[in-house]
Amino acid sequence: MWWFQQGLSFLPSALVIWTAAAFIFSYITAITLHHVDPALPYISDTGTIAPEKCLFGVMLNVTSVLSVATIYVRYKQVHALNPEENRITRLNKTGLVFGLLSCLGLSIVANFQKTALFVVHVGGAILTFGLGSLYMFVQTILSYHMQPRIHGKQVFWIRLLLVIWCVVSALSMLTCSSLLYSGNFGSDVIQKLHWNPEDRGYALHLITTAAEWSMSFSFFGFFLTYIRDFQKISLRVEANLQGLTLYDTVPCPVNNERTRLLSRDL
Structure with missing residues (x-):
């Protein structure tokens, strides 16, 4: 049995591979058609203009x-090991909420590109990266409490390093993007897809885009640490038939009672 066939380890593997493919395919298409510059464009810029816009949106929705x-x-998985209401359970529920809201933000980014509705796009990015970072932080705390039942100490330290990497990237991106879009470098920087080294704010643009790609890689690494944990989870489906075959129907009590009353009236 291959490693991706053990348990549900295919889920985080498929997530990382599919998301990386979405970024790579849209990037190659945008570069080939000269829609963006090869040197570190924003991730969303690689999915702003058709045809890569359609590819980017569809693949991110699947993500x-x-x-x-x-x-x-x-x-x-965490709930099964800690079914009682305690601190770990509350943290687990909090992480679930953060994670689902981050997925909602990702879907918003996929469907509202940067040049269409900038405010909505930025809101989706904040949900994706901001709450996604909080999700990673909560899961790292859970990893500390769940060792060694699910994994060893090395997995906790790897996740902690990935969270620190994510936080540093997020702070760099937030600081530089705030300076870049403050209005001191012109009003066209929001919609700008092509940059020259002599342009004002070019250094801030590079730092911001590099931090965005770096944060994405930290997310990839974090979900890859789920593979060993998910190998211990099995999925089983049970089917209960209400009749001898799939075409048998179970009598409805309401219909039977109505038929009995009609018969008595007649």
Whole structure:
């Protein structure tokens, strides 16, 4: 049995591979058609103009679905080991809420591109990266409490390093983007897709885009740490038939009672 066939480990694997493919395919298409510059464009800029816009949106919507499934399975795994209402259970529910809202933000980013509704797009990005970072932080705390029942100490330290990586990238992106879009570098920087080294704010633009890609890679690494945990989870489906065959029907008590009353009236 291959490693991705063990338990539900295919879920985080598919999530990371599919999301990386969405970024790579849209990036290659945008670069080939000269819609963006090859040197570190924003991730959303690679899905702003058709045809990569359609590819980017569809693939990110699939990513949001895979993310919901992965986050929910992780929630059920922690809940199964701690069914009682305690601090771990509350943290687990909080992480579930953060994760689902982050998936909602990802779907908003996929459907509202940067050049269409900038405010909605930024709101979706804040939900995705902001609450996604909080989700990683909560899961790291849970990892500390759940060792060694699910994993060893090394997994906790890896997740902690990934959270620190994510926080540093997020602070860098937030600081530089706030300076870049403050209005001191012109009003066209929001819709700008092509940058030259001599443009004002070019250094801030590079730092912001590099921080955005760096944060995305920290998310990839974090979900990859779920693979070993998900190998211990099995999925079983039970089917209960109400009749001898699929075509048998169960009599409805309401209809039987109505038929009895009609017969008595006649």
